[in-house]
Amino acid sequence: MNEAQRFEYGFGAQVMGPDWTRFSLWAPSASRVDLEVEGLDVIAMTHAGEGRFVGEATCDHAARYRYRVFTDGAAEGIAVSDPASRAQAGGIEGPSLVIDPYRHAWRHADWRGRPWRETVLYELHLGTLGGLAKARQHLPYLAELGITAVELMPVSAFPGTRNWGYDGVLPYAVDDTYGDPDALKAFIDDAHGLGLMVFLDVVYNHFGPDGNYLPRYAEAFFRHDRQTPWGPAIDFRQPMVRRFFIENALMWLDEYRFDGLRLDAVHAIAERDFLVELAETLRSHLDPRRYMYLVLENEHNDAELLEDGHFIAQWNDDWHNVMHVLLTGEREGYYADFADSPTDKLARSLGEGFVYQGDATRQGTPRGSPSAHLPPTAFVAFLQNHDQVGNRALGERLTLLAEPQALEAATLLLLLSPMVPLLFMGEEWASQRPFLFFTDHRAELAGAVREGRRAEFAAFSAFQDPVSRDAIPDPNDAATFEASRPDFAARETSPHAEWLTFVRRLLAIRHAEIVPRLEGARALGAEALDEGAVVARWQMNDDTRLVIAVNLSEQPAATRAFGVGRHLYETREGAAVAAESGNLPARCAVAWLKSEPGDEELSA
Incomplete structure (x- = not known):
């Protein structure tokens, strides 16, 4: 429009x-x-x-x-x-x-976006970067690195001066600690000028607990017969409630020219048809010449939502969870569903998308639906994000939890597989700074959040006693927020500079070798070689086959000797030759492009 x-x-x-x-x-x-x-x-x-x-x-x-x-x-x-x-x-x-949304003079008004296959996502939190004006300064660096899409954690107005954004209570308002609407438009304008798409994380499943007055004068906005982890569910049976959120999505995409939205936790929305209505309405109102993408977070693993073009992809928590088990050995909490036969589960995710496709979880509840027919680009893969780091008690990153060579191998798999990769701010230079859960609530609620968070981890083995639980950072303490700021200066120091060079090289390979072959690519399957070692193959659109072998364990894995064509990258010198000779070294990964015909397999 x-x-x-x-x-x-x-x-x-x-x-x-x-x-x-x-x-x-x-x-x-x-x-x-x-x-x-x-x-x-x-x-x-x-x-x-x-x-x-x-x-x-x-x-x-x-x-x-x-x-x-x-x-x-x-x-x-x-x-x-x-x-x-x-x-x-x-x-x-x-x-x-009152805001006139058409006051901004767009410098890149002809921007139409980029094809989805080119997407490399970079998730960031504006508050920890110092707001929109300071975040703009990092955009040239991200473009040079090989990022093609910046994903902002929610920007909607929240209580206090610091928050993840998921406690927003005014969904249409840009929080004034980040800047005003014109500052957000200037950020997006700059990004578009650098060839970067910009995505926004939106929360349509709940309002924050502090400052939401809707129940006082719009009781019908909520349904008390259905509870979510955040309180009464939003009542999407109400036409005006649907319109409220659909118009919100339209505002972000039209007035601000975001290239896409990531819908947070849609499994908490009971009315699935609302999601379809949202997607259809947006497409009917927006310029069809624009690329516009809707991405889901959905614990239900509902493949049907990804089949009809309404939603381009889903965050693949299954892929992350099984990778985390293999990299760290952690098996508590939601990792328990991925602790048994994790290598086979990784192979299933690489070959079919979801791990859980109607299978029973540890509670005996079936979860998910078949996904093998979906293209690899229907899944957003990540090793870290705000949830998977920040929802840890101490906010540790994988750089403190995983063996470095294994993490290097996992990063190759992340950045060279046909799934759409996502990096979390600081991950590209192996930052060791935590990303913690932080808030700025008023006294009574602040205390409840602090105690609730400590109680949440009481069942974990590392926090069985009160002393260890009291060591969990207080979300409302300003120091918790300050500790979560990315350490950009570390990029220039060893070993962080070396890791940054490694990521930059992998992204260059992705854009040169993988992206041009992604349209129409399909998985050919994956299999376990040994404990912690997997090989996966994809048919690319030019009749080549992408083959990635990864071994996250501390022991070599046996393979069948075979010729695999041109190798793209190896994380350990000599790993490709060794694998081609029948022995995949420990804690390494190798990627090849195979062009010659044949049905050889990299398997024992």
């Missing part, structure tokens, strides 16, 4: 012309709503049906406003921010700001 095709939103403040703004609030539990715009008399909003209240005011960009909502015949209303506020002055408790 362009300015002449402005979408008429059903929520929030919409600038209609000079000194003319329309306001809309869904408040089905309210009997009356007043609009309070700074400098103007109070405006009584009109009930427009379906629980909507609308009003107009002679104001435009940067005007400050609030709603005063009256319920149950109360004489005194409560002042609330606009749940569809585009920006706040002074945090979530401050006044909302």
Whole structure:
């Protein structure tokens, strides 16, 4: 869409012309709503049906406003921010700001995005980088490294001054600790100029526990017959609730020109058809010449959502979890489902996508659906991300948990396999800084979060006694946030500089050798060679076969001697020759492109 095709939103403040703004609030539990715009008399909003209240005011960009909502015949209303506020002055408790989304003069307005096969994701947290202005300074480095898509953790307004973003309560507003809407647009504009796509992590499954006033005047927004880990489920049976989130997604993709969205934890959304409606609506409203991608996080491993083109890919937690077991030996928590026969599970993931395809978990519950028919690019693979690092009690990265040569082999598999790879900020230089869970809640809630987090790890062997549990960093302590800032200066020092060179080299190989062959590529299967050792093969689109052999164990693995064509990279000198002679060395990985016909297998 362009300015002449402005979408008429059903929520929030919409600038209609000079000194003319329309306001809309869904408040089905309210009997009356007043609009309070700074400098103007109070405006009584009109009930427009379906629980909507609308009003107009002679104001435009940067005007400050609030709603005063009256319920149950109360004489005194409560002042609330606009749940569809585009920006706040002074945090979530401050006044909302009218934002004209078409003020930004885009320098790269002709940007259309990049084909999905070219995607190399880099997840980052804006707060730990110092906000949008400082994060922009890192974009040239990421483009030079070989990253093609930056993925931002949620930017929606949250309580306090620091948060992962998953406690957001104003989904339309850019948190003012990161910058204003224009700063976000400038970040995206710069990225597009460097050839970088930008993705946003959005949370449509819950609101944060602090500062969410929707239950006071829109009780129908939630359903109390179904609970999630964060409280009552959002009621997507309600048409206005669906519209609220669909319009939010449209705003990010149209007004901010994000290239894609990653939908957080959609397994917590009971109404699966909402996800389909969301995807279909977005595609019907956006310029069809643009590449636009929707990616899922979904514990249900629902392959059907990836079949019809609505969603391009899913974060493959199965791949991560089995890799983590093999690299660290950890078997507690959700790793327990991957502790038995992890090598076979890795082979299944490489050959078919999901590990769990209707199989029973350790609780005896079937999980997932068949996925072998999906292309490899339907899966986003990662060794680390905000969840898998930050949800650890001490936030340790794999650089502190895994043997270095094994981690090097795993990184080759990550960056050269046909799955879409994701790196977490700092991973590319093997950062040893933790990424911890941090918040900035008010006193009572802060204490509950601190104790709840310590109780969460009480069942783990490393935190059986109170002393060890008390050593778990307090999420609300500012020092926890400060400790999570990436150590960019370390990139220039040994051994981090060497690791950065290694990652840069692998990404160069990916773009030169793998990406051009990815369209139409398909898995040919994978198999275990020995404990911790796997070989996987993919048919590429030019009749070549990509072969990757990885051995994460401390023992060599036997292979059948065979010729494999041109080898792309080996993490240990001589590993390719040894593997071709029947012996894959310990803790190494080798990738080849095989062009000659034949049915040789790299197997014992």
